[in-house]
Amino acid sequence: MGGYGSGRYGGRPTTGASLRIDLARMFRTGQARDGAWLSGSLHWTRGGEPSGSIGYQAIMDQLGNERLELSYTRGKGDESEEVKQTVRLCFTRPTYGGKRWWMICPYRHIRVGKLYLPSGGDRFASRQAWRMGYQCQREAHGDRALERLFRLQRKLGCDRGIDNWPRRPKGMWQRTFDRRMKQFHELEDKANAEFAAGIARILKR
Numbered sequence: 001m002g003g004y005g006s007g008r009y010g011g012r013p014t015t016g017a018s019l020r021i022d023l024a025r026m027f028r029t030g031q032a033r034d035g036a037w038l039s040g041s042l043h044w045t046r047g048g049e050p051s052g053s054i055g056y057q058a059i060m061d062q063l064g065n066e067r068l069e070l071s072y073t074r075g076k077g078d079e080s081e082e083v084k085q086t087v088r089l090c091f092t093r094p095t096y097g098g099k100r101w102w103m104i105c106p107y108r109h110i111r112v113g114k115l116y117l118p119s120g121g122d123r124f125a126s127r128q129a130w131r132m133g134y135q136c137q138r139e140a141h142g143d144r145a146l147e148r149l150f151r152l153q154r155k156l157g158c159d160r161g162i163d164n165w166p167r168r169p170k171g172m173w174q175r176t177f178d179r180r181m182k183q184f185h186e187l188e189d190k191a192n193a194e195f196a197a198g199i200a201r202i203l204k205r
Helices: 023-028 135-139 144-155 174-204
Strands: 018-022 037-046 049-059 067-074 081-092 100-104 114-118
Touching: 018 023, 018 037, 018 049, 023 100, 023 174, 144 174
Parallel strands: none
Antiparallel strands: 018 114, 037 049, 049 067, 067 081, 081 100
């Protein structure tokens, strides 16, 4: 894994300028499913243009050995590297029932919902492992989606910030929480798009 500063722009690498694997989104879009072995590709865009893609296998039919197998090419020409990366999966059982799946950061060995690959980086890892900054968050502080996301996090008793996942507050109906979580995912997607736009503005300066 590249060290601190790999792919950075004027400081630590930022979430908005990185490729991101969002496990919850993979479940929502049918790219991963409990008890199944699925494979395909993950694609990213920035400013409406392709910015990266990887192949994956979501292996979740092997009890106790659930994992993502990632395959991608890093670099170009003679310096290119064919990367095979394994990301272990685990789950917790929320108080309201069901399962919540997590990825285990290959470097910090902590449970996370998202992994990142900054520009110039060599492996997917957690925000904590990359010591990611929030320059784009400061740029987008007044943006509507981010502020709405923060307000919703406060309502759900969750700390403000991207990657902070709310839990159902005590006394809240499950159907109300489900509705709030649908809104949460929509706002998170919009906020991440604003982050990417903020980074694009920074790079043009």
